[in-house]
Amino acid sequence: MKLKICGMKYPDNILEVGSLLPDYMGFIFWEKSARYFDGVIPDLPKSIKKTGVFVNESTEVILAKAQKYDLQAIQLHGQESVEFCQDLKNKIDNSIETIKVFSVDNAFDFEVLKPFEAVCDYFLFDTKGKLPGGNGTTFDWKVLEKYPSSKPFFLSGGIGIEEMGAVNEISKTNLPIYAIDVNSKFEIEPGLKNIQLCTDAIYRISTHKQNKK
Template sequence: MKFKVCGMKFQENIEAVASLQPDYMGFIFYEKSPRNFEGDIPALPITIKKTGVFVDASVDFIIKKVKQYNFRAIQLHGNESSKFCQELKDALTTIKRFNQIEIWKVFSIKDEFDFDRLSPYEEIVDYFLFDTKGKEKGGNGYTFDWSVLKNYPSTTPFVLSGGIGSDQIDSILSFMKTPVFKYLYAVDLNSKFESKPGLKNTKELKEFLSDLSGH
């Protein structure tokens, strides 16, 4: 199981979180978000995959940011259609050094979910990400009902997101015992480890990662 820390914003904090060696680090490009990223990303270890997070952005805008920051994964957090995902994938493929970039498509869940919505995206995106349905496009600070995923019909690996913090460790360990766990690729961490939007508490993150690293 891999880990992504999302919503990074401040240079020194980015470097501090990078020292914890998460597998992915996410940077949000959405002006309405308090975690909207501007500026430069410091040099990160090659083992950390920089991830650009976008909400209904254009293909051109995403490509521009991929080139600027050398992202290795793209997270689509809006209402992007399967056609859009294919267009983006095709555009990345034409740029030789970007043809290995992962595409993650986000779907929001509260108490139920129509898994038929995933079908058009199969074979296009690399991972699905399931987040909590709430007022904001991510960073709402609370979890959805993970038992909804027991009916997961796909073999596409998924990322678990939405209000995950230290108080969810027991829930994650329980989830690891369920049949659907074999499709869990990563856990996405954001608002529950913040002292303010974009500023992560590295001590709490370190303890969380340490608690789960042995499982």
């Protein structure tokens, strides 16, 4: 599994988290978010994929942000259509990954995923809640037993240190979990990450990888 640390906001904190070498670092470009990013991203190690998070944004704005911040991944966290995702994929650089988010509860219909398989690189499953993301709660991962696709996905939604054991267990299944996405449970305040918790998460993931070998 790879690790995405999302909702970064403050330059010094970004550098501290960057020194831990997560695989992805997320910056939220949705103005209603408490973690809305409108600053300058300091220089980060090349191995970290800077990910822009957008909610029902226009293609033009996404392309402009991707160029301004040199994004390596784009996360679509709204009700973007298949046609929108296809249009965006046609216009962005081939090296930029696209991640389409779906909000999941016990009644989620996995059939809705099929038309999106060809227009994004990854899915991301988050907990269905009042906000597009950052609700701080997990969904029942047993629903993923119904996952009908081979498309790799990010697992998100209220994942904290306490959930890492369960994350490691679900990663032992045949589900194509590509990465976990953490945010609010690793924070001191919105946008400010707890470095010790982030260090602990990276250690647990790396230890799990070694144990699987």
